[in-house]
Amino acid sequence: MMATIPTNHFNLRIHHIQLQPRNSQLVKSIIVNRRRRNSRPPSSFSLKTHLHFHFLNLRNCPCLSVVPKAIGDADASSQHSTALDADVMYRNLSSTDENYVPLLVRMLGLDNDPLDREQAVIALWKYSLGGNRYVDHIMQFRGCVNLTVHLLRSKSSKACEAAAGLLRMISSVNAYRDIVAESGAIEETTALLRRPSLTSEMKEQSICMLWNLTADEKCRLKIANTALLPLLLKLLDDEDMKVIEAAGGVLANLALSSPNHSIMVEAGVIPRLAKFLTNEIEGSKVVRKEAKNALLELVKDDYYKILVMEEGLVPVPLVGAAAYASYKPALHSWPSLPDGTEFTQSSKGPSRYGASELLLGLNVEDNTEKIDKSKMDAIVGRTQQQFLARIGAIEIEDENTSERGFSTSGHQTLLPWKDGIARLVLVLELEDETAIAKAADSIAASAVNEHMRTSFREAGAVKRLVHLLSHSSNAVRSSVLSALDKLSISNAVCGTMEAEGVTCPLINILNDLQTTESLIEKAVSILARIWDPNKQMKLKFYGGPVNGSTNIIDSSSHNVTPGLAGAKMEVKNLLDSALAARLVDILKITSPSLQTKVASILEYFVMIETCMDTIIATEIGSSLINIFKQIFPDTETCSEDQEPDVAYVEEIGRAVSQASRLLTKLLDFQQFRQTIDSNEFTTLLREILKSDIHLDYKEWVAACLVRLSFSSSPFENPITTDVTLHETIPRLVEQIRTTFSADAQEAAVVELNWIVSEGVVGATRAAAAHGAIFPLVKLLEQGSERAVEAGLAVLYTLSMDSENHSAILAAGAVPVLRKIILSHKPQWIRALHLLRNLPV
Incomplete structure (x- = not known):
């Protein structure tokens, strides 16, 4: 071995490592420990390597220091001589770092002593802290990463920490990230983090290594599909803030890949990260930033956005600090609530020190309604956001980001709902059109439940x-209409809109012929909720004010609504010939959802007798015929093999149902019946009744047909038969099959028996065709005596047709009938007759 190593190989010198005063003691301990381990005699190569390794100790790096074991007095003299030999060896080593690295890499081998491997990985870790150039030199030697990954299994906490730290430095270089991921570092780190007792340093280095790996798309997908995700969530509750920050950084990187979103949400990432932003858990600025980045990626999905908002966070667009320069807060001589409600002065004179003005109307009398929590939160949120806007501290971080070269266009942040709602309302008061449109769109996206809609109102x-x-901008009006459309879902908020005078601007939008179809649909949607026919029913049957009161309190929304008589007069004045003609023209637009809403609005006005002349003067009859004809596809534009869109068919069904309901109300007026061709409507509605639209949409079609039949001859009227076959029988069969109420089931089967026993032509075939046999046989086992008797009668009638025998047998009727006969129940004779008709 010595022959193959150059003579200058040991002329080493590390620039970042200096000799410490205690090195003499350190070398003595190494020699003593080697002898005590009773290992093989080290060669000159390995001995010099170990001596040099243990003399290398970084300043301020306690991880490299080794505490020497106790040495007896007999070894005192040998300790001094060994230290001198080590000093001589250290001075003879070369000053080049590159020649020293291969020796440390060789010491990582599995054939070396565990303590030697531990000291080698510690030295390499400290060496890699020099930067990318040092990491590049380490990576020149094949197998270094694999040997380092193997050390993650070590029982020594220092070895594991150093190995994770070295892998962290290597993975920080883009070129080596794949090598670390493919070496099994992810799997070994997972096993390491599962250990019951780990030091904070080991956790920090391991998770930071994963943090580096998740910068790569492939690594993100791999880590998200392992058992690391639950471990990372558990580490968010760690005592060491650096560990929490690293875990948050890994989760933020994992959220950058949209395929990981479903996995992360199912694992419970949203509530764990949201706590750092809602001030439920104290966290550093770093962990808050990483939690926000992760959640901002998740809110790009509409469903996950709802889950984030349920945790108390609201997505707020970043419009830039410069946009708030135009904000001018209103100065009030007397305090008011954010929704515009002003306090009444309860004191006869001004306070001596102005306390009544300062305390925002807290000096109220006992009979005044107290402020609820939602109003208090609105006051606090408005005060905080206005204060930030006044001092110019709002969106400061966003402004700093822009200075560093990052664009804030399309960016957003997350705020607790109290501050987020107040911020959005504050942006609506700015002059920047883009900022106003963004805020309105965010309000529309955030109004997902009653709590949020009510909070925006407050x-x-x-x-x-x-x-x-x-507003003059079409973009602003479009965004504002979207926001009002979502807020109007709440009945309480819808009443507030009506009180604020929203109907006149909406009517102006409809009357404008330049308005696009999308804006028309949004405006009609809001008006359809305001002019709900169910509200008009209350007006129609209202007998007048009680005890001279002109207001009625709606207990469901706790709002005081205007007197019904006054509201009735106001609606009459709103509907003129221009608006009526415009609504009828909108009915001709081939959008089933829009037609449904317009038909609902017209039904609202039809219930006001004074508006009938205005409506009849329009072409409402031809518009209704066009709606009914939509149910039949155009054979020229649609091929036979093309399947219709299910959603579109559902929308057409709703439009036809609402148009039938409107036509039924119009038929109550003689002047309307004189202007239409009843036979044409009857033919269309009968075809619709026989079509394949959903049974729920046939109810008003059948009712309209019955209403039309009043003007037909009583001796020749096939409408009743069509209604029975195509609406009544299917509805009763569906009720027998799906209802959970025994009384409703009994009433349905009794009515079905009455229809069948009356001998309506085609009734038995219609009942069998809609699947009545199986629910009727099931009813024989668990129904009441009256239901069982009626069910046996219907099945007996169906059994008269041999085509139904196979279905009755397949439903399991034979054993049920035998059980009834043997039990001698009151229905056993009818069951016997039914059993005789079957081929058994």
């Missing part, structure tokens, strides 16, 4: 959004 978003409907 924060004053509704009033500001209604005001922005008159």
